Amino acid sequence: MAAGTTVEKLSIVKAINASLRKSLETDNKVLIMGEDVGKLGGVFRVTDGLQKDFGEERVIDTPLAESGIVGTAIGLALRGYRPVVEIQFDGFVFPAYDQIVTQLAKMHARALGKIKMPVVIRIPYGGGIGAVEHHSESPEALFAHVAGLKCVSPSNASDAYWMMQQAIASDDPVIYFEPKRRYHDRSEVNTTAIPGPLHAARVEVPGSDLTLAAYGPMVKVCRDAAAAAAEEGKSIEVLDLRSMSPIDFDGIEASVRKTRRLVVVHEAPVFYGAGAEVAARITERCFYHLEAPVLRVGGYHAPYPPSRLEDEYLPGLDRVLDAVDRALAY
Amino acid sequence: MAAGTTVEKLSIVKAINASLRKSLETDNKVLIMGEDVGKLGGVFRVTDGLQKDFGEERVIDTPLAESGIVGTAIGLALRGYRPVVEIQFDGFVFPAYDQIVTQLAKMHARALGKIKMPVVIRIPYGGGIGAVEHHSESPEALFAHVAGLKCVSPSNASDAYWMMQQAIASDDPVIYFEPKRRYHDRSEVNTTAIPGPLHAARVEVPGSDLTLAAYGPMVKVCRDAAAAAAEEGKSIEVLDLRSMSPIDFDGIEASVRKTRRLVVVHEAPVFYGAGAEVAARITERCFYHLEAPVLRVGGYHAPYPPSRLEDEYLPGLDRVLDAVDRALAY
Amino acid sequence: MTVDSTAARKPRRSSSTKRTRAKQPTADQPELVQLLTPEGERVEHPDYSIDLTPDELRGLYRDMVLTRRFDAEATTLQRQGELGLWASLLGQEAAQIGSGRALRDDDYVFPTYREHGVAWCRNVDPTNLLGMFRGVNNGGWDPSTNNFHLYTIVIGSQTLHATGYAMGVAKDGADSAVIAYFGDGASSQGDVAEAFTFSAVYNAPVVFFCQNNQWAISEPTERQTRVPLYQRAQGYGFPGVRVDGNDVLACLAVTRAALERARSGQGPMLIEAFTYRMGAHTTSDDPTKYRADEERELWEAKDPILRLRAYLAAENLADEDFFTTLEQESDALAKRVRDAVRSMPDPDNMAIFEHIYADGHALVDEERAQFAAYQASFAQEGH
Amino acid sequence: MTVDSTAARKPRRSSSTKRTRAKQPTADQPELVQLLTPEGERVEHPDYSIDLTPDELRGLYRDMVLTRRFDAEATTLQRQGELGLWASLLGQEAAQIGSGRALRDDDYVFPTYREHGVAWCRNVDPTNLLGMFRGVNNGGWDPSTNNFHLYTIVIGSQTLHATGYAMGVAKDGADSAVIAYFGDGASSQGDVAEAFTFSAVYNAPVVFFCQNNQWAISEPTERQTRVPLYQRAQGYGFPGVRVDGNDVLACLAVTRAALERARSGQGPMLIEAFTYRMGAHTTSDDPTKYRADEERELWEAKDPILRLRAYLAAENLADEDFFTTLEQESDALAKRVRDAVRSMPDPDNMAIFEHIYADGHALVDEERAQFAAYQASFAQEGH
Ligand SMILES: Cc1ncc(C[n+]2csc(CCOP(=O)(O)OP(=O)(O)O)c2C)c(N)n1
Ligand SMILES: Cc1ncc(C[n+]2csc(CCOP(=O)(O)OP(=O)(O)O)c2C)c(N)n1
Ligand SMILES: [Mg+2]
Numbered sequence A, B: 001m002a003a004g005t006t007v008e009k010l011s012i013v014k015a016i017n018a019s020l021r022k023s024l025e026t027d028n029k030v031l032i033m034g035e036d037v038g039k040l041g042g043v044f045r046v047t048d049g050l051q052k053d054f055g056e057e058r059v060i061d062t063p064l065a066e067s068g069i070v071g072t073a074i075g076l077a078l079r080g081y082r083p084v085v086e087i088q089f090d091g092f093v094f095p096a097y098d099q100i101v102t103q104l105a106k107m108h109a110r111a112l113g114k115i116k117m118p119v120v121i122r123i124p125y126g127g128g129i130g131a132v133e134h135h136s137e138s139p140e141a142l143f144a145h146v147a148g149l150k151c152v153s154p155s156n157a158s159d160a161y162w163m164m165q166q167a168i169a170s171d172d173p174v175i176y177f178e179p180k181r182r183y184h185d186r187s188e189v190n191t192t193a194i195p196g197p198l199h200a201a202r203v204e205v206p207g208s209d210l211t212l213a214a215y216g217p218m219v220k221v222c223r224d225a226a227a228a229a230a231e232e233g234k235s236i237e238v239l240d241l242r243s244m245s246p247i248d249f250d251g252i253e254a255s256v257r258k259t260r261r262l263v264v265v266h267e268a269p270v271f272y273g274a275g276a277e278v279a280a281r282i283t284e285r286c287f288y289h290l291e292a293p294v295l296r297v298g299g300y301h302a303p304y305p306p307s308r309l310e311d312e313y314l315p316g317l318d319r320v321l322d323a324v325d326r327a328l329a330y
Numbered sequence C, D: 001m002t003v004d005s006t007a008a009r010k011p012r013r014s015s016s017t018k019r020t021r022a023k024q025p026t027a028d029q030p031e032l033v034q035l036l037t038p039e040g041e042r043v044e045h046p047d048y049s050i051d052l053t054p055d056e057l058r059g060l061y062r063d064m065v066l067t068r069r070f071d072a073e074a075t076t077l078q079r080q081g082e083l084g085l086w087a088s089l090l091g092q093e094a095a096q097i098g099s100g101r102a103l104r105d106d107d108y109v110f111p112t113y114r115e116h117g118v119a120w121c122r123n124v125d126p127t128n129l130l131g132m133f134r135g136v137n138n139g140g141w142d143p144s145t146n147n148f149h150l151y152t153i154v155i156g157s158q159t160l161h162a163t164g165y166a167m168g169v170a171k172d173g174a175d176s177a178v179i180a181y182f183g184d185g186a187s188s189q190g191d192v193a194e195a196f197t198f199s200a201v202y203n204a205p206v207v208f209f210c211q212n213n214q215w216a217i218s219e220p221t222e223r224q225t226r227v228p229l230y231q232r233a234q235g236y237g238f239p240g241v242r243v244d245g246n247d248v249l250a251c252l253a254v255t256r257a258a259l260e261r262a263r264s265g266q267g268p269m270l271i272e273a274f275t276y277r278m279g280a281h282t283t284s285d286d287p288t289k290y291r292a293d294e295e296r297e298l299w300e301a302k303d304p305i306l307r308l309r310a311y312l313a314a315e316n317l318a319d320e321d322f323f324t325t326l327e328q329e330s331d332a333l334a335k336r337v338r339d340a341v342r343s344m345p346d347p348d349n350m351a352i353f354e355h356i357y358a359d360g361h362a363l364v365d366e367e368r369a370q371f372a373a374y375q376a377s378f379a380q381e382g383h
């Protein structure tokens, strides 16, 4: 390891916290805004200690109104600030949807580039934490469809740290989806490394028989599936997409040209989900290379169920392996 | 024609108006709500004359607040009413998005079926009318992705009439997308016929070499494309999907098994759009039947452009024919 | 119970001396409608009065005690892992029982997720409330059975549903009223403002009942407003009033008046019940991160149950027997709830696909069938 | 121009006799700050006064006349097919020029789609405003050049942007102020209520300037509120005032005071400018469907330009020369706008793919390349 590098084992929560802290330190235009982000440090403690150290002017508890949070963040960005906004849970982003879709996403284009909108919207998303309604959803497709927004999701602490740095540095609005059920998973973070591009997919596990593409909380499931499949002699490549808009189609294509089979996995409902976009485009790009149709594993066309049913609803190891088997059977 | 049938040539605007009128007459629980739906009859005159004939208690001008419109419609539905809500333009549905997605869509499930939500949301949508920002968008994917909602779009006056009758009769929330640039296209409406199912696709033009699937305003473009292709000796089948949630995959599959090629056309951005869902699922269902990848023609990943550019942005005859040629070239 | 109603009325003080003491509006503590002081003394208010029989007074006491006991049991059940979460109403019993007992059967209630006391008044079986906190459903009861809508989690949404429902009541020419509960935090949501606008414009018979429990999770009410919340109504053209939310009599009297007003065609009204969330926001919350113990102690002195108990005792409106019986009733309720929760079955897996649509949806049918086949494949493998 | 400033001040009436006449608040016509009557008489107001030089007075007149002329020209251009749409400000010149001239350069404006007069005061080139109505862009100017934000079409949204911007101003310790324009219809949007809440809680230096032009397309203001709109502010903890929106002096005085208030750290304020939309909502609208001609006639008698002209004339503050020169200036402006619009080029097709992201997006690059290739294929076919 080179001299001066700093490697630490961090949970995703701590990695995001460290990343926010770093940005607050290095750029006095960076602000943290949201419900309960101050003294409480957010309901997941992602902003823990930040208000104490940077004050109420930089780490701002807001009124309970998501449209207001995003709308005022837009105004602050117009004034030269770089707000990082927290939406408390996935299911509570919708009151802000109008401001995000009609204002935040379109302001740069409306001004023919003369305005920039460096706003990050953090959304803890996804299920698996035994929560009540509205606390377990995966709404990323509803943002990725909208031009002007970028959507990313880290699957590990290192990405959590660096992708947040890059999201804050970006002059475009970035919706940063935090895989809340992985918040306490720990892995190594090198806070002095030079990160790769924000929107590139990464080969998480190399393999040759089939590609599993996932992002956020599902990367771990796919890694486990690859390990299980390996025991049966199947070589599965796992791609961590990392970005849902843009999607690194070149990266997926490269993998699929090699493996000739693709299964896309996400928690969000399959219907009109990210898997559809990946399947459609990769099929077009790799029509003569695919030995099986691109299969999708994801949520059903159903409201996220009460928590006692979520293990059945969420794509787990078995459902992923079932899809792998079906794809390999072609 | 059977005795007692009534066939009239109507524009889509007039057909919807007639359908609303019929429902107001036959079911006193039906209400019309929205901005300017009263004396003005809506900015497109879809509700013209209804307040005059049914009074302010049934045809209700609302305050200028879309969340309030949908939220109170939900309350009225709980009280036993069947509100038909108008959103003035596609781009103005987003303030109501939270009420639609977190409340309207989920109320039936939340109550384990003990509540029904017979609310119709009418949205004039799509471009081609030379309008300013927010007046030309096609947001259907943002609703179709959400379980609990149904999404339909008529392409002609007869469907406009009957699908509205069926949407109002449905105990589920239906988002009824009105192809605003076709509002004044006239065609025959038989107001005494027995309509087919609300969510079934219909073969608009039969053909054998390739299937063009579209809905709403794009059906006409596809019909024109089929006619143009016919002159070159290509036999194109045009499917009017009519429903974006559910999608009649059986109907599409049947067509594609015959033609072996599919192009999906919509105005909405291709990225994460309905075409992706159709392509992914039909490829899975028809993997060994497809001679070409499913191609998609639609909007770019860009905000809907200023009107002087919309002809370039919108999928027109040439772009559809280009895709047809590309698909046939496989 | 032998205290007759004459006895009940006798000890009420004449208003003149007490009134001064009861309310001394200051800039940050504006007028608060109060009929029972924290010490349990009956006071009069010029605009709101109430006349209750001993039975009724004991009834209110009983409601509050049983609600608190149910709530405590639910908190325990959460700690034991039987519930995933619980949102305690501890401290807000008077606001909920007072307003809940003001309702007529034909009135309709739109609660948040914390209105266990109101649910009690509506005869909703307490175990019904626990389904969503246990994770077996997202509500699940039939609102029309008790005119008590499902708990709503998305802050503020239900105020618009209430307004729409009330518009329907008015359209029907019925003389029912509707009540919408929400919190101090919710007052910031655009939906609540739109509910104010719609209800005012259509003169809908709806009462907005805001429980200002001083906190929205970790945020004090000053993060939501810089003037007392009840004043919000004025600018929308209807009256607002602040009531001592720990005074069950005042809550009952004020809500009754507001409902009556709504019924008689005078439109909406806002009630701000000034109260306190004695516990954590939910069982997931840790209030030590953001508020001082002393604050809680100050409010403990204003406990809604203690003050009514003091009054009942001072005026001889309830004997030992009453309290003993109630204690037993409480234990029985706790046991019933405990047993019911523990035996609450997990939903069948196929329930994922149920009740998404009333009229069906082809994709749901397809996914249901696939899921069933997939599950069956395991059963077969298991052979 | 020879009238000196002494002359200008001399004819001002003493306030006592006039004041009574100027404002007679009634239930449905509450107090209206007025400094110039419809007949062009100067009156005093106890809270708001103004002291303008003849130059300044003529300047206001000139602003209103030129704005109206520009607006009329735009309407004509729409009829001729040069614009797709136009939203006329006819009748609202005083509200816009009065408030616009109250601003300092470092103040920041958040307009709706109708603030052509305010844009004029900010030195925004009028032709810039026409791009979106012609359909060549969706705004396109750089807001920071004149501290004049892009037109916002989604009703109410900009009030939150203004609030956020003002929060930033306060954070910077700057003494600028921000002004957010919106309509009577917009007052119903949740976003506007949230802007009130945020600005009050953070004490942001923002002035909410509501032009109540009596109509939101076809809906009269009674569809939005049952009390005067300026009263809305009170419940959020800041002052509201209703000003005669057709009185440019009153609009200037009141806005100046509100901005000064904001600058000095006293937080937000709401101004309701009571005015009238003399024309259609936009060129797509047909007001004969929903309102009577008589109403328009009533308001014509209150025309903002005529009353200032009457005042200038009565007080000898402007001579024929002034009016003739202004007429010529108007014609020149109209011609300039006409020529500029007619020669406004259509955007290049490739503009579809420009400025979607500041930092680029792979899919946009891919689609841009595909589009270019597709277009090139036609060029080749054309060969
Ligand atoms: C739209 C929305 N945003 C955020 C949340 C998360 N949340 C749940 S309760 C709560 C605080 C509510 O405070 P208040 O309205 O005062 O009610 P209380 O909990 O005090 O009864 C928050 C922020 C939510 N449920 N809905
Ligand atoms: C969110 C939203 N809903 C609906 C519309 C359509 N619309 C445009 S202007 C308008 C009326 C606005 O009235 P008001 O706020 O009084 O402003 P005015 O046009 O009178 O200046 C409506 C309904 C819109 N632009 N945005
Ligand atoms: Mg609270």
Ligand SMILES: [Mg+2]
Pocket: D183, D184, D185, D211, D212, D213, D214, D215, D216, D217
């Ligand atoms: Mg208006």
